[in-house]
Amino acid sequence: xxxxxxxxxxxxxxxxxxxxxxxxxxxxxxxxxxxxxxxxxxxxxxxxxxxxxxxxxxxxxxxxxxxxxxxxxxxxxxxxxxxxxxxxxxxxxxxxxxxxxxxxxxxxxxxxxxxxxxxxxxxxxxxxxxxxxxxxxxxxxxxxxxxxxxxxxxxxxxxxxxxxxxxxxxxxxxxxxxxxxxxxxxxxxxxxxxxxxxxxxxxxxxxxxxxxxxxxxxxxxxxxxxxxxxxxxxxxxxxxxxxxxxxxxxxxxxxxxxxxxxxxxxxxxxxxxxxxxxxxxxxxxxxxxxxxxxxxxxxxxxxxxxxxxxxxxxxxxxxxxxxxxxxxxxxxxxxxxxxxxxxxxxxxxxxxxxxxxxxxxxxxxxxxxxxxxxxxxxxxxxxxxxxxxxxxxxxxxxxxxxxxxxxxxxxxxxxxxxxx
Amino acid sequence: xxxxxxxxxxxxxxxxxxxxxxxxxxxxxxxxxxxxxxxxxxxxxxxxxxxxxxxxxxxxxxxxxxxxxxxxxxxxxxxxxxxxxxxxxxxxxxxxxxxxxxxxxxxxxxxxxxxxxxxxxxxxxxxxxxxxxxxxxxxxxxxxxxxxxxxxxxxxxxxxxxxxxxxxxxxxxxxxxxxxxxxxxxxxxxxxxxxxxxxxxxxxxxxxxxxxxxxxxxxxxxxxxxxxxxxxxxxxxxxxxxxxxxxxxxxxxxxxxxxxxxxxxxxxxxxxxxxxxxxxxxxxxxxxxxxxxx
Numbered sequence: 016x017x018x019x020x021x022x023x024x025x026x027x028x029x030x031x032x033x034x035x036x037x038x039x040x041x042x043x044x045x046x047x048x049x050x051x052x053x054x055x056x057x058x059x060x061x062x063x064x065x066x067x068x069x070x071x072x073x074x075x076x077x078x079x080x081x082x083x084x085x086x087x088x089x090x091x092x093x094x095x096x097x098x099x100x101x102x103x104x105x106x107x108x109x110x111x112x113x114x115x116x117x118x119x120x121x122x123x124x125x126x127x128x129x130x131x132x133x134x135x136x137x138x139x140x141x142x143x144x145x146x147x148x149x150x151x152x153x154x155x156x157x158x159x160x161x162x163x164x165x166x167x168x169x170x171x172x173x174x175x176x177x178x179x180x181x182x183x184x185x186x187x188x189x190x191x192x193x194x195x196x197x198x199x200x201x202x203x204x205x206x207x208x209x210x211x212x213x214x215x216x217x218x219x220x221x222x223x224x225x226x227x228x229x230x231x232x233x234x235x236x237x238x239x240x241x242x243x244x245x246x247x248x249x250x251x252x253x254x255x256x257x258x259x260x261x262x263x264x265x266x267x268x269x270x271x272x273x274x275x276x277x278x279x280x281x282x283x284x285x286x287x288x289x290x291x292x293x294x295x296x297x298x299x300x301x302x303x304x305x306x307x308x309x310x311x312x313x314x315x316x317x318x319x320x321x322x323x324x325x326x327x328x329x330x331x332x333x334x335x336x337x338x339x340x341x342x343x344x345x346x347x348x349x350x351x352x353x354x355x356x357x358x359x360x361x362x363x364x365x366x367x368x369x370x371x372x373x374x375x376x377x378x379x380x381x382x383x384x385x386x387x388x389x390x391x392x393x394x395x396x397x398x399x400x401x402x403x404x405x406x407x408x409x410x411x412x413x414x415x416x417x418x419x420x421x422x423x424x425x426x427x428x429x430x431x432x433x434x435x
Numbered sequence: 436x437x438x439x440x441x442x443x444x445x446x447x448x449x450x451x452x453x454x455x456x457x458x459x460x461x462x463x464x465x466x467x468x469x470x471x472x473x474x475x476x477x478x479x480x481x482x483x484x485x486x487x488x489x490x491x492x493x494x495x496x497x498x499x500x501x502x503x504x505x506x507x508x509x510x511x512x513x514x515x516x517x518x519x520x521x522x523x524x525x526x527x528x529x530x531x532x533x534x535x536x537x538x539x540x541x542x543x544x545x546x547x548x549x550x551x552x553x554x555x556x557x558x559x560x561x562x563x564x565x566x567x568x569x570x571x572x573x574x575x576x577x578x579x580x581x582x583x584x585x586x587x588x589x590x591x592x593x594x595x596x597x598x599x600x601x602x603x604x605x606x607x608x609x610x611x612x613x614x615x616x617x618x619x620x621x622x623x624x625x626x627x628x629x630x631x632x633x634x635x636x637x638x639x640x641x642x643x644x645x646x647x648x649x650x651x652x653x654x655x656x657x658x659x660x661x662x663x664x665x666x667x668x669x670x671x672x673x674x675x676x677x678x679x680x681x682x683x684x685x686x687x688x689x690x691x692x693x694x695x696x697x698x699x700x701x702x703x704x705x706x707x708x709x710x711x712x713x714x715x716x717x718x719x720x721x722x723x724x725x726x727x728x729x
Contacts, residue, residue, distance in 0.1 A: 227702065
């Protein structure tokens with residue numbers, strides 16, 4: 016056996032290092048990518064939507080890079096897990112801007128995570144497109160803030176409008192309204208809108224309560240609500256409690272001419288799978304449905320790509336909720352950057368204020384406050400739901416759009432509680 | 436109080452007892468670790484949720500009832516508990532650092548479990564509904580959903596078996612003894628560390644059973660345990676720390692107070708009134724309902 020000298024060993028190691036590095040060199044990213052930074056809730060309570068938004072962002076990144084990037088520059092995503100903890104957000108954005116020196120920042124998902132990032136973003140003068148924040152800029156009044164959310168800048172007057180517009184067409188005009196909402200900002204804004212618009216239409220509010228997010232058993236609350244025999248029931252809930260609330264409603268056989276309103280949860284595949292027929296005839300706020308009236312250019316292609324990867328990534332398997340909006344959030348940045356040519360924050364903000372954006376969720380324009388100039392809160396109804404099979408939600412007919420009129424795809428079925 | 440209110444009250448009490456059964460399941464394991472062994476296992480609810488996730492996994496794979504799956508999982512969870520205690524004892528208890536550093540250790544365990552569940556299962560809600568979870572018994576004006584009743588009875592049976600074991604077996608009596616005087620136990624040629632390891636394993640096995648019960652009641656997600664942390668410690672303290680009958684009674688009381696308050700004054704008041712009730716009990720009986728003064 017030949018013995019290797021120390022010098023030979025050194026040459027061998029050096030050669031091996033060069034060979035090992037070669038593929039890395041061959042496939043290295045072209046220089047000077049556009050770096051888009053943000054925090055995202057990849058763990059904690061907001062992770063279901065956070066992780067599925069991230070998948071949508073990755074699909075956009077792959078699409079745009081496959082087309083040669085933006086103005087010839089590839090796109091790189093720089094993101095950190097904020098653990099659904101608002102306290103982590105300012106530090107992460109400081110790191111993104113001061114250490115990572117990203118070119119563009121966008122937001123994590125939800126109002127509660129967007130608001131703490133605002134002071135840092137504003138201090139650096141960044142143009143900022145947020146994802147599903149509700150009324151975040153009401154207090155900040157930042158002129159470079161843009162919101163990828165359908166709620167618009169007057170949530171009180173618009174959020175629950177569809178619910179009451181549809182209720183007005185019921186064969187028996189409703190007279191009483193019950194409101195139940197979880198103690199968080201979004202649900203309380205939803206409840207406030209229902210209260211405001213309900214009173215405006217002369218409805219008598221017979222039950223108006225909030226519940227803490229830690230509520231486990233909804234039976235006593237639903238029973239007390241049922242005792243008031245309301246014609247309309249407006250619920251503002253979040254995914255962990257939407258399930259318990261609807262289970263209790265089903266067990267106690269609560270029926271109303273219309274029930275639902277502002278629940279966050281029934282839009283999510285896992286909730287749809289478990290609740291199955293309990294969702295039947297539920298009338299609820301939504302942002303997207305696979306109805307022909309929402310067949311915007313590119314949305315089906317996006318959903319196909321998303322659904323092909325969702326199971327492996329362990330995220331919502333349908334992508335019928337905020338996922339197309341997360342993709343559209345990046346499309347806004349893409350189109351503004353393409354026009355401006357460089358990450359000049361003032362120019363980007365001016366471009367976003369001035370132009371209409373063509374996205375997978377339709378054409379959209381931002382108003383003065385950065386919210387959508389035209390709010391587009393949908394009111395949908397689950398119809399003909401007899402089981403928890405999710406295939407039906409990929410086709411039209413399971414979640415029909417009742418409002419707005421321009422996107423309407425079906426007629427109201429009443430009451431809630433009637434079999435499919 | 437008119438007839439309608441009486442029906443609401445009756446239903447509030449019954450649903451309070453039902454949810455109390457779930458609280459008892461969640462708190463019984465803690466009554467052993469926290470109440471008897473003086474180990475502030477803040478990760479107990481997270482372990483319960485991990486039990487829930489694995490119940491879904493096992494129940495789906497084998498096509499069995501979630502409660503049966505939870506029973507099968509109690510064995511590996513017992514072993515997991517003994518391993519956690521061995522680590523805790525080696526690094527903290529043995530050195531006398533169990534107070535603050537031990538608490539930090541269990542905080543760490545809790546976060547590791549939560550993140551581990553997200554990594555392994557994803558952040559989505561998981562559920563496994565047996566057919567009876569959609570059946571509600573109507574007893575006159577009172578509604579009794581089997582979704583709440585069956586896991587509650589299952590939990591009571593598990594706690595009852597544990598109580599018998601603690602009262603009737605030598606090892607059970609040794610667990611009670613180690614809670615009072617570990618040195619005296621050593622003088623009787625019984626290794627207190629071995630007894631504590633065994634008892635902690637039992638407490639974690641109960642977390643698996645509670646997780647199975649929880650899955651029937653509601654879907655679980657990795658952070659579901661946070662909802663229960665305050666409640667299970669409150670129930671454990673109100674019941675009298677190491678007392679299983681006290682734990683059950685406190686859990687029922689907690690559930691009934693929560694639900695009756697939610698019925699008549701709105702659910703926002705429930706936690707405040709329930710925890711206020713805890714303070715009231717402690718004001719008159721600092722040792723808890725069934726606890727003994729040192």
